[in-house]
Structure formats: C-alpha cells, structure tokens
Amino acid sequence: MAEKSIIVIGAGVAGLCAGVYARQNGFNCTILEMHTQPGGLCTSWRRRGYIVDGCIHWLVGSSPANGLHRLWQEVGLVQGRRFIDLEIFQVLEDRQGRSFTFYTDPEKLEREMLALAPQDAAAIREFVDGxxxxxxxxxxxxxxxxxAAALETGGFxxxxxPRMRTFRKWLGTTxxxxxxxxxxxxxRRAIREMWLDDxxxxxxxxTLAWLQRKEAGYPIGGSxxxxxxxxxxxxxxxxQVRYGAQVEKILVEGGRAAGVRLADGNELKADIVISAADGHATIFDMLDGKYVDDSIRAMYDTWKLFPGIIFIGLGVNRTFELEPQSVVGTSFELAKxxxxxxxxxKSLCPNIFNFDPTLAPAGKTVMRMEIESSYAYWKQLHENPAAYEAEKKAIGEAVVRGLEQRWPGISSQVEMIDIATPVTFERYTGNWKGSFEGWLMTPSxxxxxxxxxxxxxxxxYMAGQWVSPGGGLPSGVMTAREVVQMICKAEGRKFTTRID
Ligand SMILES: Cc1cc2nc3c(=O)[nH]c(=O)nc-3n(C[C@H](O)[C@H](O)[C@H](O)COP(=O)(O)OP(=O)(O)OC[C@H]3O[C@@H](n4cnc5c(N)ncnc54)[C@H](O)[C@@H]3O)c2cc1C
Incomplete structure (x- = not known):
C-alpha cells in the first residue's frame, strides 16, 4: 500500500518533531520552511566571530528524571548533548550596594531572602513554600x-x-x-523581573523547580x-525538507485539507496537512478565516500574547570568570x-554566557539582553528604514553606556552589537505581532x-506554541507527538515511536 503523505508547514521545533513522528509511523513527509534553515525561534546566528543565541535558557527534559527526556530522545535532540545545571536563577543588585542571589534551592533562597528583608518574613515563607x-x-x-499512562495520570x-486549593492559589496569582x-x-524587583506581569x-x-531538580539544563552549544x-x-x-518554501494557502477540497500553494505559485498535494507555523497566519491567512468557531475567535480576540522584545546580543573582548553563572543573568540598577x-x-539584566565557551573565541564572551518593547511602535518605525536603523543603533549605544556603569571600561571591549526587534521576530519566523513564545500563560x-x-x-492539524499556552520547546515536541497520534488513530494504525 502506498504511504499516505503529510505536508508539515514550518521547520521550527514543532514542525521538525512532527516530521520525525510522521516518518516513524510510515507517512511520507515533507516539511516546508520559508526560511533558509531549521529552528524557527529556536535559533542562533554568527556575528563577527561570536555566536548569538536567540533562544535557549533551559530545556525542560534535559535529564532522564523528567518524562520529557524520553520525547527528546525519540526526536534525537538530547543524544550526545552536554547540559549544565546552574543553581542561581538570577542575581539582582541595587544602587545602595545590596545584592540578592536568587537560588533555585528553597532552603538557600529562604535564608538569602530573610537575611535581606526580615520584615517580609511572612511573604518570603509563603513564596518559598510555593x-x-x-x-x-x-x-x-x-x-x-x-x-502505564492511565496509571500515571490516576496517581497524579x-x-x-487534596492539594487543589494550593495549586489553584498559585495558578491564580500573577x-x-x-x-x-x-x-x-x-x-519586589526580583519578583517583578522573574517573568512577565500577567x-x-x-x-x-x-520552572524554578525543574531547574532545582536538574531537569532543565542549558545545552552547551546553544539552540x-x-x-x-x-x-x-x-x-x-x-x-524531506524544502527551505525557501513559503506557504501562502492551504488547499481544501470537499472539506478536507489537500495540500498547499506556495508563494511562488506552485501547488503541492498531500493527504494530510499539519501547520506548525504561526497560528494566526494559519487560521486567518492560509485558510482565510473560514474554519473558526466562537472559542477560536475569542482566543485570538482576547488572550494575551508574550509581548514584543528587543533582543540585544553583544560580543565582548574579555572574560567574566568572577561573575556568578546564572540562568537569566545579573540585573543591576542604573544610576541614570x-x-x-x-x-x-531603570535596570539592565545581561545574561553573561560565561558558562558556554563555544559561543565566543577564547578570552571573549557573549552577553545578551531582552527588553520588553511594543510591537506597534516597531512596526510603525519599520516603515521608515533609516529611522528604524537609527533607533536600533541608539539603543545599542545606550545599552553599552548602561553596562559601563557596572563594568567600567567595557565600552572599549564591546566588539559586536546585534539587535533584533519584534519586527525581526515577525519577519524571520512569521510569529503574530512578533510574539516570541505565543500565548502568555495567565491564570485564566x-x-x-x-x-x-x-x-x-x-x-x-496544528502543532506548536500556538496550540499550547506558554509555548516553549516542550510544547513543540508534545503537540507534534499528539497530532501524529491523532492522525494514526484516524488512519486506524497504532502509533509507534523509537529511540535510536
Ligand atoms: C529570546 C527567547 C528565549 C527563549 N527561551 C526559551 C527557553 O529557554 N526554553 C524554551 O523551552 N523555550 C524558549 N523560547 C521559546 C521557544 O523558542 C519557542 O516557544 C519555540 O521555539 C516555538 O516553536 P514552534 O515550532 O512552535 O514555532 P516557531 O519556532 O515559530 O516555528 C515556526 C516555523 O514556521 C515557519 N513558517 C512560518 N510561516 C510559514 C509559512 N507561511 N511557510 C513556511 N514556513 C513558515 C517559520 O519560519 C518557523 O521556522 C524562547 C524564545 C525566545 C525568542
């Protein structure tokens, strides 16, 4: 019997994983990717001898202690990879010379917080108990x-x-x-900077728990x-993967997806289509908004997105061996x-990659920073290329001036500055409003x-961060596996997977 064919749109983590599971289950599979390389948001790029990593801080499932590890083995992501586990989430400093080390270990964290602010004992104990x-x-x-799955779910x-009240309490707290x-x-700043307001x-x-259990390490070599x-x-x-293949429309015949039309006008037929590309573009552009119901409309009308960010990569001709190695960096308050x-x-939080020597030549270091910024602002500015470039340049200079306050002399050591805006994220990956992780995971x-x-x-079918609030790489592999399981069920075959 001829193999049934699947087209996957997008070679981000979700699309690649969908491809692996599709092949493991005997489907003929082609991935179509508009960019020239795989990865989507999970990527890195070379600039003047440095590697700027555009994504990974931690990979949930880096160790076999976490159930996701098996999935990463199935798609071949973890084999032969070295992960490091850092015990500090972040370091925060204020202008009065105080410093707070945000440990992932609850005992150390509690001691550190109580020593800093005994007057906040009640709030500290509550948070650390969380x-x-x-x-x-x-x-x-x-x-x-x-x-085995039924038993595991039942046990959980x-x-x-009996712990539902505690779970609900933390789920409902922003x-x-x-x-x-x-x-x-x-x-207060430490709590604010942990993640986004909502x-x-x-x-x-x-996340702190995964880090502490050493189940969410940083992969040496990056994304x-x-x-x-x-x-x-x-x-x-x-x-098969085809790069430079931008899908414009999903073809529908008699209520069934039947293939795609590319931006160059070529049409490719398939029995099944999986979109692992941006959700909004898939539903409202590639399918012209014809297959929606109230819940999908409500989602796209009301759910919050991960906001736009300005992503700043810096190559610095020096080492930072005295700075603590931390998951998200050292946040310091600016005098000005x-x-x-x-x-x-008011503060900058450079993530100093002094734990991954593969990203910079010997004696040099990569730093990176993410600063929340409005997509609408950048979208408008981008209409004037000269003004857009000038703004990026000004931000680079302002950030280096800011770093100078913490590391005097650093301005003369900065050899490379690379800045991406929400428009850059949109252009390179097609993500709606430049969102870097899809839907924000809110209490609702x-x-x-x-x-x-x-x-x-x-x-x-759809896979990836737009069908899994909170996004992240785990959402890619989990949704990819789930849709191929659904396809197998619909085709009346048993889902199989293996680790090589
Ligand atoms: C700065 C930053 C830090 C992050 N840190 C972490 C972290 O530490 N841990 C973690 O787990 N996650 C992290 N993430 C999130 C993670 O990178 C994303 O959630 C994940 O990569 C999304 O994968 P995806 O496959 O769903 O989507 P995408 O990566 O967006 O992939 C979609 C793919 O589809 C392609 N595409 C779009 N439209 C078309 C079209 N019309 N035709 C053909 N191809 C198309 C795109 O080019 C892209 O390759 C981070 C992200 C960023 C930006």
Whole structure:
C-alpha cells in the first residue's frame, strides 16, 4: 500500500518533531520552511566571530528524571548533548550596594531572602513554600502510553486532589500581585523581573523547580545545534525538507485539507496537512478565516500574547570568570536610566554566557539582553528604514553606556552589537505581532487545552506554541507527538515511536 503523505508547514521545533513522528509511523513527509534553515525561534546566528543565541535558557527534559527526556530522545535532540545545571536563577543588585542571589534551592533562597528583608518574613515563607510545593508537583509528561499512562495520570490526580486549593492559589496569582506582598524594593524587583506581569506564578515556580531538580539544563552549544540534530533525525528517517518554501494557502477540497500553494505559485498535494507555523497566519491567512468557531475567535480576540522584545546580543573582548553563572543573568540598577524605544529603562539584566565557551573565541564572551518593547511602535518605525536603523543603533549605544556603569571600561571591549526587534521576530519566523513564545500563560488560560484541529476541516492539524499556552520547546515536541497520534488513530494504525 502506498504511504499516505503529510505536508508539515514550518521547520521550527514543532514542525521538525512532527516530521520525525510522521516518518516513524510510515507517512511520507515533507516539511516546508520559508526560511533558509531549521529552528524557527529556536535559533542562533554568527556575528563577527561570536555566536548569538536567540533562544535557549533551559530545556525542560534535559535529564532522564523528567518524562520529557524520553520525547527528546525519540526526536534525537538530547543524544550526545552536554547540559549544565546552574543553581542561581538570577542575581539582582541595587544602587545602595545590596545584592540578592536568587537560588533555585528553597532552603538557600529562604535564608538569602530573610537575611535581606526580615520584615517580609511572612511573604518570603509563603513564596518559598510555593516553590517547595512545585518541587513535589510532577504531572505526566506524555512519555507513557496505554495502561502505564492511565496509571500515571490516576496517581497524579490522587496526589493533586487534596492539594487543589494550593495549586489553584498559585495558578491564580500573577507576578504583579505577588510583588505587592513584599515591602523590600530589591525583593519586589526580583519578583517583578522573574517573568512577565500577567504570568501565572505557578509556572514560574514550576520552572524554578525543574531547574532545582536538574531537569532543565542549558545545552552547551546553544539552540541551533539542537535543531540541526532533529533535522538530521528526520532526514535519516527518509523525510524531506524544502527551505525557501513559503506557504501562502492551504488547499481544501470537499472539506478536507489537500495540500498547499506556495508563494511562488506552485501547488503541492498531500493527504494530510499539519501547520506548525504561526497560528494566526494559519487560521486567518492560509485558510482565510473560514474554519473558526466562537472559542477560536475569542482566543485570538482576547488572550494575551508574550509581548514584543528587543533582543540585544553583544560580543565582548574579555572574560567574566568572577561573575556568578546564572540562568537569566545579573540585573543591576542604573544610576541614570536609559531611554529604549520611548520607554525609560531603570535596570539592565545581561545574561553573561560565561558558562558556554563555544559561543565566543577564547578570552571573549557573549552577553545578551531582552527588553520588553511594543510591537506597534516597531512596526510603525519599520516603515521608515533609516529611522528604524537609527533607533536600533541608539539603543545599542545606550545599552553599552548602561553596562559601563557596572563594568567600567567595557565600552572599549564591546566588539559586536546585534539587535533584533519584534519586527525581526515577525519577519524571520512569521510569529503574530512578533510574539516570541505565543500565548502568555495567565491564570485564566493556564490550564486551557487548545484543540489541534479546526471545525469543518478534515485532514488538518496544528502543532506548536500556538496550540499550547506558554509555548516553549516542550510544547513543540508534545503537540507534534499528539497530532501524529491523532492522525494514526484516524488512519486506524497504532502509533509507534523509537529511540535510536
Ligand atoms: C529570546 C527567547 C528565549 C527563549 N527561551 C526559551 C527557553 O529557554 N526554553 C524554551 O523551552 N523555550 C524558549 N523560547 C521559546 C521557544 O523558542 C519557542 O516557544 C519555540 O521555539 C516555538 O516553536 P514552534 O515550532 O512552535 O514555532 P516557531 O519556532 O515559530 O516555528 C515556526 C516555523 O514556521 C515557519 N513558517 C512560518 N510561516 C510559514 C509559512 N507561511 N511557510 C513556511 N514556513 C513558515 C517559520 O519560519 C518557523 O521556522 C524562547 C524564545 C525566545 C525568542
């Protein structure tokens, strides 16, 4: 019997993983990617001898202790890769010379917080107890099937039931609300900078717990090598990837997805189409908004997105061996705030890659920073290329002036500055409004399950961050696996996967 064919739109992590699972289950599979390389948002690029990593801080599932590890093995991402686990999440400094080390270990964290702000003891104990709760919270990760999966889910529900109130409490608390419980300005900043204002604290606590359990390490070499490994796995299984292939429309015949039309006018037929590209573009452009219901409309009308960011990569001709190695960097208050894209920025948090020597030549270091910034601002500015470039240049200079306050002399050591804006993210990956991780995980949508199909359209599936609030690389592999399982079920075959 001839193999059924699947077209996957997008070679980001979700598209590549969908391709691997499709091949493992005997489907003829072609991935179409508009860019010239795999990875989508999970990428890195070379600039003047440095490698700027545009993504990874931590990979949930880096160690076998986490259920996701098995999925990463199935798609060939973790084999042969070295991960490092850092015990410090962030370091924060204020202008009075105080410093706060945000440990992932609850005992160390509690001691550090109490020493800094004994007057906040009640809020500190409550927060650290939240971390202790998250450390014991171990939901199923989708690595098991059949009876084993049912037993695991049952066991987890039995564990959760008596703890539902605590779970709900943390799920319903945002960073903005938590910050208000602290009086110490440095601790307030630490809570504020942990993540975004509307983000549910439960997911921040879960991240701290994964880091502490050494299940979410940083992969030496960074993002792109991981994506090349999954691409290789897909190719070795007989899959095909076409780069420079931008999908314009999804073809529909008799209520079934039947293939795609590319921007160059070529049409490619397939039995099944999986879109692992931007959700908004898929639903409202490639399918002209014809396959939506009220819940999909409400989602795209009301859910919050991860905001636009200005992403700044710097190559510095010096080492930082005395600076602590931390997951997200050292945040310091500026004596004189700087203006960035019309907004006053009072502190900078460079992530110093002094733990990955592969990113810079010997004796040199890569730093990176992310600063929240409005997509609308940059979209408008981009219409005037000279003004857009001038703004980027001014931001680079302002940031280096800011770094000079913390590391005097650094301006003469900065050899490379690379700046990406929300428009850059949009142009390179097609993500709606330049969002770098899709839907924000808020108290209201944190537990929502997004359907991987569209109403009225057969043989069509969606994978990736737009069908999994919170996004991240795990959402890529998990949704990819789920849609191929759904396809296998619809085709009446048993889903299989293996580790090579
Ligand atoms: C600065 C930053 C830090 C991050 N840190 C982490 C982290 O530490 N850990 C973590 O797990 N996650 C992190 N993420 C998030 C993670 O990178 C994303 O959530 C994830 O990579 C999204 O994968 P995806 O496959 O769903 O989507 P994408 O990566 O957006 O892939 C979609 C692909 O589809 C292609 N495409 C779009 N439209 C078309 C079209 N019309 N035709 C053909 N191809 C098309 C795009 O070019 C792209 O390659 C970070 C992201 C950023 C930007």
């Amino acid at each position: 971390l202790r709760f998250a450390l014991k919270f171990n939901p199923p990760m989708g690595d098991k099937t059949g009876l 529900l039995l564990y959760l039931l 960073s903005a609300a938590l910050e208000k419980r602290f009086s110490d300005p440095l601790l 983000f549910s604290i439960f997911f921040v606590l879960s 792109l090598p991981m994506m090349h490994a999954v691409e290789e796995r897909f190719l070795s299984l007989g899959g 705030p700087i203006m960035v894209a019309g907004r006053e920025v 949508n944190g537990m929502a399950r997004v359907k991987k199909t569209l109403p009225g359209l057969a043989n069509f």
